[in-house]
Structures are given as C-alpha cells and as structure tokens.
Amino acid sequence: MKNLPMHDIPYSTQQITDADISAVSDVLRSGWLTQGPTVPRFESAFATHHGVAHAVAVTNATAALHIACLALGAAPGKWVWTSPNSFVASANCALYCGADVDFVDIDPVTRNLSVEALARKLVHAEHTGTLPTVVIPVHFAGLPCDLFAIRALADRYGFKVLEDASHATGASYEGALIGSRYVDASVFSFHPVKIITTGEGGMVTTQDEQLAHRLRLLRSHGVTREAALLELSDAQTGAWYYEQKVLGFNYRMTDLQAALGLSQLGRMDELHRARENLVRRYDELLTDLPLRLPTHQPSPLTRARSAWHLYAVEVEPGPGVADRATVFARMRAQGIMVNVHYQPIHLQPFYRARGFEPGQFPAAEAYYRRAMSIPMYPDLSGAEQAIVVRELILAIQA
Numbered sequence: 001m002k003n004l005p006m007h008d009i010p011y012s013t014q015q016i017t018d019a020d021i022s023a024v025s026d027v028l029r030s031g032w033l034t035q036g037p038t039v040p041r042f043e044s045a046f047a048t049h050h051g052v053a054h055a056v057a058v059t060n061a062t063a064a065l066h067i068a069c070l071a072l073g074a075a076p077g078k079w080v081w082t083s084p085n086s087f088v089a090s091a092n093c094a095l096y097c098g099a100d101v102d103f104v105d106i107d108p109v110t111r112n113l114s115v116e117a118l119a120r121k122l123v124h125a126e127h128t129g130t131l132p133t134v135v136i137p138v139h140f141a142g143l144p145c146d147l148f149a150i151r152a153l154a155d156r157y158g159f160k161v162l163e164d165a166s167h168a169t170g171a172s173y174e175g176a177l178i179g180s181r182y183v184d185a186s187v188f189s190f191h192p193v194k195i196i197t198t199g200e201g202g203m204v205t206t207q208d209e210q211l212a213h214r215l216r217l218l219r220s221h222g223v224t225r226e227a228a229l230l231e232l233s234d235a236q237t238g239a240w241y242y243e244q245k246v247l248g249f250n251y252r253m254t255d256l257q258a259a260l261g262l263s264q265l266g267r268m269d270e271l272h273r274a275r276e277n278l279v280r281r282y283d284e285l286l287t288d289l290p291l292r293l294p295t296h297q298p299s300p301l302t303r304a305r306s307a308w309h310l311y312a313v314e315v316e317p318g319p320g321v322a323d324r325a326t327v328f329a330r331m332r333a334q335g336i337m338v339n340v341h342y343q344p345i346h347l348q349p350f351y352r353a354r355g356f357e358p359g360q361f362p363a364a365e366a367y368y369r370r371a372m373s374i375p376m377y378p379d380l381s382g383a384e385q386a387i388v389v390r391e392l393i394l395a396i397q398a
C-alpha cells in the first residue's frame with residue numbers, strides 16, 4: 001500500500017460560512033441570477049468600505065486588469081510596466097490591449113517593484129522616448145508598495161498607476177485601505193485563494209467617474225441604454241433600444257457571486273485579524289531558523305498593514321541548510337502544500353520568446369530561487385500551524 005502523507009494542509013483556501021451559503025441560496029430563489037440587484041449592492045458596499053467613489057465588479061481580476069489597462073490608455077505603440085514577481089496576468093493584460101510590456105526589478109526586502117529601479121528606468125525611457133503609459137505595481141503577498149513615491153514619479157513622468165491589489169484586499173497604507181487613493185485605478189481578485197472570494201471574481205475601483213463609466217461599458221459589450229448617452233432618443237425609437245459605443249466584452253459578475261462577495265465583505269476585518277494572528281505566531285516561531293521572513297513595511301518612512309495573502313519565506317543557503325527545492329519536496333511529502341510565488345514572469349517561455357532573458361531582473365530571479373509560501377488562511381488552526389513549523393524545522397536540515 002502506498003504511504004499517504006501525514007497531513008493535508010493547503011497553502012491557502014477559502015472560508016465558507018452558513019451565512020455565505022444562505023446568501024447565495026437567497027439569490028438562487030430570487031429569480032435574478034445575473035444583471036439583478038445584488039451586483040450593484042456588492043459594488044456599492046465595496047466602494048463604501050474602501051472609501052472610494054466607484055467600484056465595478058467583473059468576472060475575475062484578469063478581466064479587471066484587461067479593461068482597466070484599456071481604459072487607462074494601453075494600446076499598440078504604448079508601454080506598460082509591471083513587476084516580474086507576480087502572476088502572469090499582471091503582464092498579460094497589457095498584451096491583450098496590443099501594448100508592449102516591460103518589467104521593473106523588485107526590492108529584495110519588500111519583494112515589491114523597486115521605486116529606485118523604477119526611477120532609474122524612467123530616466124532612461126525619457127531619453128529614448130519610451131516612457132510608459134501605465135505602470136502596474138503589484139502589492140505582493142498583500143504588502144502595499146510605496147505608493148507616495150510611485151505617485152510622485154507618475155506626476156513627474158505622466159503615466160497612469162493601476163495597482164494590482166489582487167493580494168491586498170483589506171491592506172492599508174498610511175492609515176487608509178488600499179483602493180484608489182494614490183493611484184488611478186485598483187484591481188482586486190476574489191479567487192478562492194485570495195482574501196475574500198466570490199468563486200471567481202474581480203473588482204476595479206477608481207475615484208474617476210469617466211473612467212468608471214468606461215469600465216462599465218467595456219465590461220458589457222460596449223453597450224449602453226443610458227438615455228443621456230444615446231445618439232437617438234427613446235422617443236425616436238422604443239424601449240428596446242440600446243447602442244454599442246466601443247468594442248467591449250462580457251466580463252459581468254453574476255448575482256450569485258456578488259451575494260457571496262457581500263457576505264464575505266461583511267467579515268473582512270475578522271478575516272484580516274485571523275491572518276495577523278497567524279503572522280505574529282510565524283514571526284515568533286521561525287526567527288531562529290535560516291529563513292528570511294517577510295517584512296511588514298513598504299519602506300522605513302511609510303506605514304502600512306499587509307493583507308497577508310501569503311506568508312513567503314526565503315530559505316537562506318548556508319552550511320547545514322537544505323536547499324529550497326529539497327525543503328519544498330519534503331514539506332509536500334508530508335502533505336503540507338507549500339507553494340512558490342512567483343516564477344519571474346519574464347522567464348516564462350512565452351516571454352522569453354518575446355526577447356526577455358535570465359539576468360535582466362536579478363533581484364526577482366534571486367528571490368524566486370529561495371522563495372517558499374507556507375500555509376496562510378483564516379481557518380488554519382493553532383495546532384496545524386504548529387505542525388507546519390515543526391515539519392519546516394525538520395525539512396530545513398541538510
């Protein structure tokens with residue numbers, strides 16, 4: 001008989017309560033599965049919670065990045081820059097719009113796009129006439145990027161800032177929740193491994209009314225029925241009448257998803273506190289190991305609260321220390337489903353075929369070689385966390 005692993009602990013998973021289940025069943029019974037009242041309710045609750053004017057719900061964060069890039073001007077002949085230490089969707093969105101993609105290397109401490117590297121790259125791009133139209137900072141693992149510094153560069157060089165806050169629902173920067181305070185638009189993901197879930201789902205937030213309007217058009221076929229926007233009036237036509245203004249998509253969220261999102265949003269603070277408690281314990285229990293633990297601050301000068309989507313450690317090479325691949329394999333063999341975030345995007349075969357090479361973004365590449373995400377989700381129990389730590393102490397010995 002095959003040996004079963006000792007444990008069954010994922011790196012992340014959703015929390016679903018009875019209240020979530022009744023919220024979804026209520027929609028099933030209501031007759032409105034999509035394009036009903038629950039999506040606008042979720043949008044409005046999300047916007048209010050984040051203190052932002054507009055929230056536009058879509059099918060997933062990848063769709064959100066796509067229409068946000070389009071609405072912010074990504075197009076053929078334009079450049080979009082992002083972090084190589086992210087999921088491929090952070091870069092793919094620019095290519096969907098026909099724009100060109102480039103990357104900005106990370107800060108080895110925060111693992112976020114480095115503001116110094118960004119500033120240097122902008123000086124160079126100004127000389128060569130290749131300044132970006134959109135920059136997409138990614139709040140890796142939920143730790144906010146240094147948004148003051150990025151905003152200052154955006155104002156100086158005239159690019160739009162689209163934050164990929166897929167990891168950062170509930171994170172805050174200088175006392176305010178992440179969501180369009182220092183940026184032009186923000187994107188959130190509600191995939192089950194993220195902070196709150198709608199099964200699949202995403203949201204764009206913005207303070208800019210025109211941008212929100214454009215996002216709503218792009219989300220639903222580029223079609224509108226709003227009387228003020230029509231070329232012909234209802235009087236000349238009929239109540240059936242609509243107009244297509246731009247080439248849009250069907251990126252609509254369903255009311256079933258929105259009901260789950262609303263229910264989850266209601267306990268965001270509780271979910272956040274559970275993650276923070278786990279972080280406190282990991283920080284304490286892992287201090288004496290040959291691991292580099294995640295930092296809590298975007299820079300020495302700014303204050304933030306991470307959403308703690310991930311708890312990513314770096315296995316520091318040294319005498320008596322197993323390498324990352326070995327530690328990873330041993331943890332998995334015990335049924336502890338550690339993961340690696342992220343393989344640098346520019347090293348994917350697809351991006352190499354577009355001319356990217358190893359060595360171009362050395363900090364992201366060095367981080368990748370040592371990185372490992374250990375289990376982090378609100379329902380991870382104290383006993384399970386103790387098992388993770390115990391197995392990690394064993395796995396790390398050469």
Ligand SMILES: *Cc1c(COP(=O)(O)O)cnc(C)c1O
Pocket residue numbers: 060061062063086087089090138164166167188189190191200201202
């Ligand atoms: C998960 C994720 C996405 C994509 O989110 P989906 O909702 O699955 O489309 C984009 N960017 C980052 C950084 C992510 O982690």
